[in-house]
Amino acid sequence: MKIPARLMPLYEDGLIDEVLYQLMSGKEATVYVVRSGDETRCAKVYKEAAQRSFKQAVTYQEGRKHKNSRRARAMEKGSSYGRKQVEEAWQNAEVDALYRVARAGVRVPRPYGCFDGVLLMELVTDDEGEVAPRLAEVDMTAEQAREDHALMMHYIKLMLCDGLVHGDLSEFNVLVDDYGPVIIDLPQAVDAAANNHARDMLTRDVNKIRDYYALFAPELRETRYAKEMWSLYERGELLPETALSGEAEEDLHSADVDAVLQEIKAALAAEAARRARLREAEEPD
Numbered sequence: 001m002k003i004p005a006r007l008m009p010l011y012e013d014g015l016i017d018e019v020l021y022q023l024m025s026g027k028e029a030t031v032y033v034v035r036s037g038d039e040t041r042c043a044k045v046y047k048e049a050a051q052r053s054f055k056q057a058v059t060y061q062e063g064r065k066h067k068n069s070r071r072a073r074a075m076e077k078g079s080s081y082g083r084k085q086v087e088e089a090w091q092n093a094e095v096d097a098l099y100r101v102a103r104a105g106v107r108v109p110r111p112y113g114c115f116d117g118v119l120l121m122e123l124v125t126d127d128e129g130e131v132a133p134r135l136a137e138v139d140m141t142a143e144q145a146r147e148d149h150a151l152m153m154h155y156i157k158l159m160l161c162d163g164l165v166h167g168d169l170s171e172f173n174v175l176v177d178d179y180g181p182v183i184i185d186l187p188q189a190v191d192a193a194a195n196n197h198a199r200d201m202l203t204r205d206v207n208k209i210r211d212y213y214a215l216f217a218p219e220l221r222e223t224r225y226a227k228e229m230w231s232l233y234e235r236g237e238l239l240p241e242t243a244l245s246g247e248a249e250e251d252l253h254s255a256d257v258d259a260v261l262q263e264i265k266a267a268l269a270a271e272a273a274r275r276a277r278l279r280e281a282e283e284p285d
Contacts (some may be wrong), residue, residue: 006045007032009116016043016120023131028187033123033131040129041112044119046091046187091117094187097164101189104162105240106155107182124175124182135181135212136171145216148181152209153225153244155183156202160233161240165190165198169205171212192233199230224248 003011003019010016018035023042025031032043091114098111098121110122124132140148152174159166166189173185192198206226214221223246231248232238 004032004045006116006118007034007043010043010118010120013115015112015115016041019043028185029119034120036112036120040123040125042109042121042123044094044121046087046117046119048087087117090187091119093189094119094185097186097189100162101155101159101164101183101186104158106158107180108186109182109184124177124184127178132175132177132182134172135174135176138176140216142217145213146220148176149210149213149217149220152181152213153206153246155181156206156209156225157229157238157242157244158240159189160192160202160229161238163192165192165195165202166205167201170208174209202226202230 001019001021007016007019011019016034016036020033020035020040023031023033029044029046032045034041034043095111095114098108102108102110109124112120112122114120126132156166156169166183166186168185168188169183173183175182175184190198190201192202195201203226206229210220210223210225225244225246227248228244228246229238232242
């Protein structure tokens, strides 16, 4: 097929030799199957911010660290330079997350790098070389559902042990090859310790995966892995080798309202001080 404009720089630089076909177009990117030398790979072309339909991006970016202070200030101001940096940070976040969770032991596509807003990575296929289907397209026995569900809970646990929550996990961003599930689509992965929404995102991730496998093994619907994982994580007791039961004890302790209010006041004061420092830095000498 004709090489799309966004892929032309990769073609000119010799990173890809041919665009075979468009695989899919989603809320955040269009994915093409390409040839790089003797290998068939996929190229994920990120859509511009104005074209993306991914909701609440700011929620997912909360807590992300930026080493360059000038870049961080520009991103906060929303200048044209800052918007460009936000886009680059969004795209690079997936590459970083892929390398990070792969080191933790999670099956994800192998990344080859992000170039001009295009993520070049492994194409996940079955033994016949066909593109692996999404979990949503797969039927299975109850036994297989229980086995793959347990593996997915293990992967989610490994990610959390490494301080990450996928944030948008469902049966539509898990591929299934002949060796089991492969997690994809991680540009919105959040820092479990720094993002105030991490617990809710983890719960949603776990429950969406649970509910799909429960279509084939209904007893899985009674499991409570999200609460168990988060409870262990908060106590610093969640380790890669931790055996999970899918059960969680009820929290019988009432909330300490005064302590919560004090934390909120402290956070507001810290934010006010931060903004004051920014204003001072921006004022001319």
